[in-house]
Amino acid sequence: MNDRPASLSRRAVFAQAWPIMLGQASIPFVGLVDTAAIGRTGNAAALAGVALGATVISLVFWTFGFLRMGMTGLTAQAGGAGRKSEVDALLVRGLAVGAAIGVALLALLWPLRELAFALFAGGAETTSEARAYVTMRFFGAPAALAVFAVTGWLFGLGRTRAALVLQLVMNLANAVFDIAFVFGLGMGASGVGLGTALAEWVALATGLVIVTRIAGAGPVALARRAGSEELLERSALAHLFAVNRDLMVRTIALLMLFAWFANAGARLGAVALAAQHVLMQFVNVAAFVLDAFAFTAEARVGAAIGAKSRPRFLRAVRLTSEFSLASAVLLALAFWLAGDWIIALIATEPAVRTTAERFLPYAALVPLIGLPSWMLDGIYIGATRGRALRNAAIAATALYIATDLLLRPLGAQGVWLALWAAYGFRAAGLALQLPALVSGLDTARAVEGEAKGG
Template identity: 65%
Template sequence: MPSLPLTRRSIFAQAWPIMLGQATVPLVGLVDTIVIGRTGSAAALAGVALGTTIINFTFWTFGFLRMGMTGMTAQAEGAGDTAEVRAMLARGVMMGIVIGAILFALQVVIVPLAFALFAGGETLDAAARGYVAARFFGAPAGLAGFAIIGWLLGLGRTRAALLLQVAMNCINIVLDILFVWHFGMGARGVGLGTAIAEWSELLIGTVIALKIAGPGTLAALRAQGAGLFDRAALKRLFAVNADIMIRTIALLFLFAWFANAGARLGTVPLAANQVLMQFVSIAAFVLDGFAFTAESRIGMAIGAGSRERFRRAIRLTGEFSLSAGLVFALVTLIGGGWGIAAITDNAAVRDHAEALLWFTALVPLIGAPAWLLDGIFIGATRGTALRNAALLATALYVGTDLLLRPFGAPGMWVALLASYVFRALALGGYLPALTRSIAQTPERS
């Protein structure tokens, strides 16, 4: 693939398909929430929130399959190493399937432990258990899908990633509505619809990836044989991914702590947080368009050994990211009340959510620097910095939340906002050293 130009037009051209594709991810969660929320049952809505938290914690523990794949693929592409680009695809998909199969086998241990750790209660556990059990069916496909998406993003093939995400999420939405409203399967139907959609994504994604990799890819991979599992390549892969895994666990713990804090306040606050987190998810996923673009551009700049491209990639993606954060903050403030009313019929949940709306509106603005810096360091495959920043931010967040606990729900949201500041400051401290570490090589034509 020819070198991508570093202009505002090219950055936006690369980012908009990611933004559109990412917007469909929380849309699925929004549809799930509406399907349950329109029943008027706060307990059912809170149960889906609890189940989603458990699944996100479990699956996204292995989010390195997406993040590590993007940075390492982009660096291989920037260095012009076609064989390694193909090898990364094979390694990532195989690793995702194996890890997912292990999760599926271990669910008899994982699920009871998860429900023991989260403060839900008997009613909420019953509503969430069917959803969680159904989602584990899709674990191998879901984790392999992480790797394919990461590979596509690393190559800057954002339109292909968009096609894959839209196809998967449309299948998901249709099946969720069919299973819940037509067959009356409740929360279990939501989980089953998502699992089947994940298997569909793996099939479609494999076809797309092989087409992009070019004719003769399968033959080339067979010819590489044992080279796919080269010791040095695997050592680097596992070293980077181990740090990203720790980073991901720390951040998942942070959001699980936030969800559990809502559960401690009662069913209505937990349900209201689930409604408000739909706004946060939409903003985060769409702004990730610029963070993911940064991952690709940063990785390619490092692979090519260009400090100038590295700095320009940061500046251009940063301009877009901060501007989008401001826009989302304003949109949430202006349209948030209508959005809350569209999601749930429960008056108590509505009132509670509306009282906290302005905290939610600040998340995209305050969170934008942290999300962008994540993209920079993921593209650079600097796992140690990502790990240390996440551990520090999570520890400081927990301390802040405990300190603000007497203030109830507002204190919870102030602590969450502070967590983004902690993470941005921690990663920002590593940025000068990262810039100095880029070895300058002559620019490729």
């Protein structure tokens, strides 16, 4: 086993991160195209409807985001330990679970949709547009969740260029379909939803081709090769479900946090909600770009955990954090300097543009404020410490809601200040548990040494 910290260089980190950065930067492009397709029509109600509908879809789909996160950590650890058969088995399990959950969601479309719109505020016209968008998006659920698993598997193996290809194909397909359905057929919010759903199926087809080339066989052939005994091995499944259970709770807590944030904007009216949605595109770009280094940390930390190497773990954390901080500074400056121009590009309705420009500074500072929480997420996901992620997310969400209620007299300003506080709560909760993670790695290495010595 090679324990030398120098085995991970800045060049290696950047080589792994830049495809993720491009791919992640292009993910908000889906939301940006969706927003611009409606925003350029000048219909504030339709834009607010897509904003509200996108919040509902995020809440439902990303409840199962563990299919991406858990897959990355588990695959990286299996790869770091040299367990090729388990790497293949994880891909098969992930695809099967993702597709099954997606089919179940599609079957439950009506009750889930109606429950969502019973919970979230919005005027009659906004809710009507949002309901049309959500209905179409659900038809892409099986593909979307299976793609989560494929992406997580690729990240875990460090195959970031392949993941970039997958993401770019989906984003290009989404743009083409949106333009065709919204401007060509005049379908409005439902056209945006349908375009994204079809793009998710295109992405799944692309992903299956990619993983077949990497694994040397398709998922069906891999399942036959592994056999039911290995795929259903009790300890592996128990670990998979334990990690995914905690990640699922963590994801639900964070989705509720951002759903509360969206609903806080909805309480202020359609113009405020539409402006907030425009500004959230900046936040999404920041989160997804900085996630490039968080995802690199996931893979590198996971490999270090699999190899039980404390030096590799610490170096992975330090190098990925250095790159992340530099990127956060550049993003904040870019948003501050070019934000007004970007807002004008996205939205044409004057009231929406004026409101978004007024609160741009709050969104521009999110890269710096959110950086610690995003990086710590990557570290804990790679280490598959789901319980720590779960506890920090629950605490952060509860504290955020209390903060939002306290700041409600400040209106939209209070909504953004509460969001800033949420990132701080989450980072603090994870940072407090970091010493235990490092000491746990030392203990695992010591136990392994004793076993070999005995």
